[in-house]
Amino acid sequence: MLNFPLISSISEYGFGCRTAEYTCNILSHLQNQSLNHLDGQNMFSDFYPKLPRTVCKCSGIVSRIYSAPNYGDSRINISARKFIAGDPVKVSNFSCDKLSFGELRTNPRKGGLTAWSRAALNVEKVVESEGGGGRSANTSKDYDAIIIGSGIGGLVAATQLAVKGARVLVLEKYVIPGGSSGFYQRGGYTFDVGSSVMFGFSDKGNLNLITQALAAVGCQMQVIPDPTTVHFHLPNNLSVRVHREYNEFIEELTSYFPHEKEGILKFYGECWKIFNALNSLELKSLEEPLYLFGQFFQKPLECLTLAYYLPQNAGDIARKYIKDPRLLSFIDAECFIVSTVNALQTPMINASMVLCDRHFGGINYPVGGVGGIAKSLAKGLVDKGSEILYRANVTGVIVEQGKAVGVRLSDGREFFAKTIVSNATRWDTFGKLLKGEAIPKEEQDFQKVYVKAPSFLSIHMGVKAEVLSPDTDCHHFVLESDWTKLEESYGSIFLSIPTVLDPSLAPEGRHILHIFTTSSIEDWEGLSRMEYEAKKQLVVDEIISRLEKKLFPGLRSSIDFMEVGSPKTHRRYLARDEGTYGPMPRRIPKGLLGMPFNTTGIDGLYCVGDSCFPGQGVIAVAFSGVMCAHRVAADIGLEKKSPVLDAMLLRLLAWLRTLA
Ligand SMILES: NC(=O)c1ccc[n+]([C@@H]2O[C@H](COP(=O)([O-])OP(=O)(O)OC[C@H]3O[C@@H](n4cnc5c(N)ncnc54)[C@H](O)[C@@H]3O)[C@@H](O)[C@H]2O)c1
Numbered sequence: 001m002l003n004f005p006l007i008s009s010i011s012e013y014g015f016g017c018r019t020a021e022y023t024c025n026i027l028s029h030l031q032n033q034s035l036n037h038l039d040g041q042n043m044f045s046d047f048y049p050k051l052p053r054t055v056c057k058c059s060g061i062v063s064r065i066y067s068a069p070n071y072g073d074s075r076i077n078i079s080a081r082k083f084i085a086g087d088p089v090k091v092s093n094f095s096c097d098k099l100s101f102g103e104l105r106t107n108p109r110k111g112g113l114t115a116w117s118r119a120a121l122n123v124e125k126v127v128e129s130e131g132g133g134g135r136s137a138n139t140s141k142d143y144d145a146i147i148i149g150s151g152i153g154g155l156v157a158a159t160q161l162a163v164k165g166a167r168v169l170v171l172e173k174y175v176i177p178g179g180s181s182g183f184y185q186r187g188g189y190t191f192d193v194g195s196s197v198m199f200g201f202s203d204k205g206n207l208n209l210i211t212q213a214l215a216a217v218g219c220q221m222q223v224i225p226d227p228t229t230v231h232f233h234l235p236n237n238l239s240v241r242v243h244r245e246y247n248e249f250i251e252e253l254t255s256y257f258p259h260e261k262e263g264i265l266k267f268y269g270e271c272w273k274i275f276n277a278l279n280s281l282e283l284k285s286l287e288e289p290l291y292l293f294g295q296f297f298q299k300p301l302e303c304l305t306l307a308y309y310l311p312q313n314a315g316d317i318a319r320k321y322i323k324d325p326r327l328l329s330f331i332d333a334e335c336f337i338v339s340t341v342n343a344l345q346t347p348m349i350n351a352s353m354v355l356c357d358r359h360f361g362g363i364n365y366p367v368g369g370v371g372g373i374a375k376s377l378a379k380g381l382v383d384k385g386s387e388i389l390y391r392a393n394v395t396g397v398i399v400e401q402g403k404a405v406g407v408r409l410s411d412g413r414e415f416f417a418k419t420i421v422s423n424a425t426r427w428d429t430f431g432k433l434l435k436g437e438a439i440p441k442e443e444q445d446f447q448k449v450y451v452k453a454p455s456f457l458s459i460h461m462g463v464k465a466e467v468l469s470p471d472t473d474c475h476h477f478v479l480e481s482d483w484t485k486l487e488e489s490y491g492s493i494f495l496s497i498p499t500v501l502d503p504s505l506a507p508e509g510r511h512i513l514h515i516f517t518t519s520s521i522e523d524w525e526g527l528s529r530m531e532y533e534a535k536k537q538l539v540v541d542e543i544i545s546r547l548e549k550k551l552f553p554g555l556r557s558s559i560d561f562m563e564v565g566s567p568k569t570h571r572r573y574l575a576r577d578e579g580t581y582g583p584m585p586r587r588i589p590k591g592l593l594g595m596p597f598n599t600t601g602i603d604g605l606y607c608v609g610d611s612c613f614p615g616q617g618v619i620a621v622a623f624s625g626v627m628c629a630h631r632v633a634a635d636i637g638l639e640k641k642s643p644v645l646d647a648m649l650l651r652l653l654a655w656l657r658t659l660a
């Protein structure tokens with residue numbers, strides 16, 4: 001009588017429930033993994049009414065358990081301080097005498113939560129694992145590397161290692177790969193979770209790291225070239241299209257600022273100098289001396305160019321050539337969309353990378369959506385003999401005698417490997433996964449230089465196609481009237497319409513609008529459910545009104561589908577502390593000098609993703625994956641290494657970071 005739904009969900013997971021400890025593990029497994037993804041208040045709101053909520057208090061941890069729909073929709077609150085067989089358990093307005101674990105074991109397996117998460121996600125077949133993983137995944141110490149998280153950073157590190165012959169296990173908390181580059185499907189729409197601008201996805205040069213990562217595991221995706229990277233709609237009707245063709249873009253920009261033509265050419269020209277130097281190198285770990293010195297030997301000029309620009313920021317270089325404050329504000333907007341900070345805080349190397357790649361290889365959209373990249377990498381990983389396990393929520397890194405040797409999951413399972421790579425942010429890795437370990441000095445220094453960038457409020461919308469004019473560009477950035485609002489929460493609006501390029505992502509006669517704006521988690525904390533929903537409504541109404549005024553009259557009445565994610569949604573689904581978009585400098589940084597690479601102060605533990613060099617962005621995290629795989633491979637004997645040179649270089653790099 002008491003908790004059929006709970007029983008069902010647990011038995012659906014196929015666990016036995018013999019001891020109190022095991023049950024707590026199950027609950028925390030449910031809490032931390034699949035159930036988080038079923039929080040109907042957020043992405044799955046359309047299913048919410050059908051998913052009554054049960055709240056369990058278990059040893060001080062609040063677990064939310066949803067009941068299965070076919071057990072009626074009564075809401076049940078279970079409040080038990082400890083889940084011990086035979087303990088009294090209070091259930092909502094009535095209490096029942098015993099929570100019997102025998103009952104838990106014997107309940108039917110059909111219709112439980114797993115089934116619901118599958119139905120709700122509708123992302124093809126949700127699999128628990130690929131490769132040899134799964135419930136039976138080998139927990140003995142025979143992996144070369146365990147990767148925590150399957151964002152693009154984690155997947156690139158994993159696949160590169162697998163290609164080098166390593167045995168890798170990827171543990172992903174969610175039910176599909178990709179993290180912020182994942183996807184989800186609703187009502188015939190396929191939405192990209194994050195935005196849809198793909199750098200490094202061309203068939204040219206050395207910097208097409210996404211293309212290369214896929215090719216390494218035998219995958220190739222069909223892409224659609226985007227003729228315009230972004231259409232800026234800025235104060236005083238400054239409307240600039242960043243054309244794929246560099247000369248067309250320069251022509252358009254100089255038509256607004258003819259008096260600054262020379263400055264424009266010099267600034268972007270300096271970006272090209274850096275881009276060309278980057279593009280000439282073979283990209284591997286800058287923490288691996290044999291490679292790094294080899295590159296200096298083969299390409300001394302290019303390496304010296306990069307070393308020269310490493311501590312510099314785009315805003316300072318722009319100011320050498322450009323005086324017009326409006327044009328400098330435009331350069332701020334150019335940098336802001338890829339770094340969430342203005343040009344004075346954006347490393348020149350990163351700015352050059354994105355300001356040139358969009359014209360060199362161009363921005364290309366994968367047919368079927370961005371989520372296909374992660375799916376292909378995950379498949380490629382398995383094809384190479386490695387494994388990926390979903391619904392695997394890592395809650396701790398196991399450290400023995402100062403060395404990271406394994407990980408512990410929320411359901412109590414433990415896996416061991418020679419090396420552990422975390423694709424969680426550094427805040428999550430050192431703040432949550434390394435319980436009981438002092439935060440290494442390098443991490444403390446990192447946190448002095450970098451803070452968490454705000455999160456986003458994102459609106460995934462399906463609209464009637466007529467509301468857009470036929471020549472609408474795919475990506476837009478809107479800041480209507482006041483430059484000072486550029487970096488403020490809700491100040492500027494990002495908008496992607498991937499169906500302009502790939503109509504197959506929406507039902508016939510419909511378009512997808514993915515609208516997002518910066519927003520901090522503090523704005524959303526401490527609200528009641530009603531206040532939270534009301535706030536979402538308010539913010540969304542305001543954004544729709546702004547877009548109606550600036551771009552799409554009649555937008556509101558054309559909406560066919562809408563789902564809104566707040567920073568809390570980002571925190572929950574992407575497992576990112578405060579839902580952060582990534583690190584941003586606390587003050588004016590020394591370019592990229594302060595950004596840590598992949599090794600950490602804990603032996604055997606590496607980080608990968610956007611809190612590693614060179615920072616935020618899919619192409620950036622792909623590079624961090626390439627670097628990480630190279631460093632790990634050297635450390636486990638799959639690539640050449642020199643322990644003496646290693647020690648010297650790592651010490652030198654640590655010292656350089658202290659100058660940031
Ligand atoms: N260019 C674009 O359009 C675009 C779009 C989306 C994302 N992005 C970029 O992607 C970057 C992030 O990529 P990333 O690779 O660093 O990370 P990510 O946040 O995308 O992925 C991390 C993955 O790790 C998983 N994870 C975290 N903690 C875990 C744990 N304890 N146990 C198991 N799994 C766990 C998460 O579920 C997630 O899948 C962002 O900086 C953003 O700039 C860009």
Ligand SMILES: CC(C)=CCC/C(C)=C/C=C/C(C)=C/C=C/C(C)=C/C=C/C=C(C)/C=C/C=C(C)/C=C/C=C(\C)CCC=C(C)C
Nearest residue numbers: 195197306307338350353475476494495496614616617620
């Ligand atoms: C070591 C030492 C000390 C020295 C030595 C020297 C050398 C050799 C050096 C080298 C270096 C290198 C190699 C470097 C590299 C770098 C890189 C690659 C970088 C990259 C970067 C990238 C990036 C940053 C990117 C980003 C992007 C992004 C973020 C994006 C985003 C997007 C979005 C958001 C979208 C928008 C939308 C709309 C508008 C709608």
